[in-house]
Amino acid sequence: MRFCLVFWVSLVCVACQPKKVNLNDHSQSVDWQMVAKMYINNGQDAGSGKLVWQEIEGEVEAHFVAPLGQGSWSLYERSIEVHDANDHVWRADSMDQLLLNHLGVAVPWEKLKGWVKGIWPDRIQYNEDQTSASFEYLHWQVELTKLKVVNGQNLPQRLTMKKGKQVIKISVKSWHI
Numbered sequence: 001m002r003f004c005l006v007f008w009v010s011l012v013c014v015a016c017q018p019k020k021v022n023l024n025d026h027s028q029s030v031d032w033q034m035v036a037k038m039y040i041n042n043g044q045d046a047g048s049g050k051l052v053w054q055e056i057e058g059e060v061e062a063h064f065v066a067p068l069g070q071g072s073w074s075l076y077e078r079s080i081e082v083h084d085a086n087d088h089v090w091r092a093d094s095m096d097q098l099l100l101n102h103l104g105v106a107v108p109w110e111k112l113k114g115w116v117k118g119i120w121p122d123r124i125q126y127n128e129d130q131t132s133a134s135f136e137y138l139h140w141q142v143e144l145t146k147l148k149v150v151n152g153q154n155l156p157q158r159l160t161m162k163k164g165k166q167v168i169k170i171s172v173k174s175w176h177i
Helices: 002-015 095-103 109-115
Strands: 032-041 046-056 059-065 073-076 081-084 089-091 132-137 140-150 153-163 166-176
Touching: 081 095, 089 095, 095 109, 109 153
Parallel strands: none
Antiparallel strands: 032 046, 032 166, 046 059, 059 073, 073 081, 081 089, 132 140, 140 153, 153 166
């Protein structure tokens, strides 16, 4: 009887342990969300607002809400579409092309998806206390600051990408993994 009680208590304790989710594990699809502030400058126009970025079954659905709704949009990776607040829909053959057409910024989409999840190149340079890092990719200068461990993942609280006059800043408020 005592063995059964110990067994069940052990089983319940193991089952209640928080699960560490590895966003870098490509063998399984992990659904997650981040809430952030985002600033975009394509060299001619600029805007900022709230970003809710969700990855569901490996596909991103992002909603950008600008102050007073002006310039708000929703992005759907699965259908390669952007919908704006005026019910206009933009489509393209690739996410890179869609972002260039709609935002005027040639963003390396697949890389950006990895960067926000802590998937960085080997040639990354960290500062002394490992709280920030930087690297270059296709002439984009990428800075990751306020690195924070979330569920075992080293994630940036702030990601800044610069290429000429083009700038994208994502300042994460919360992660939901």
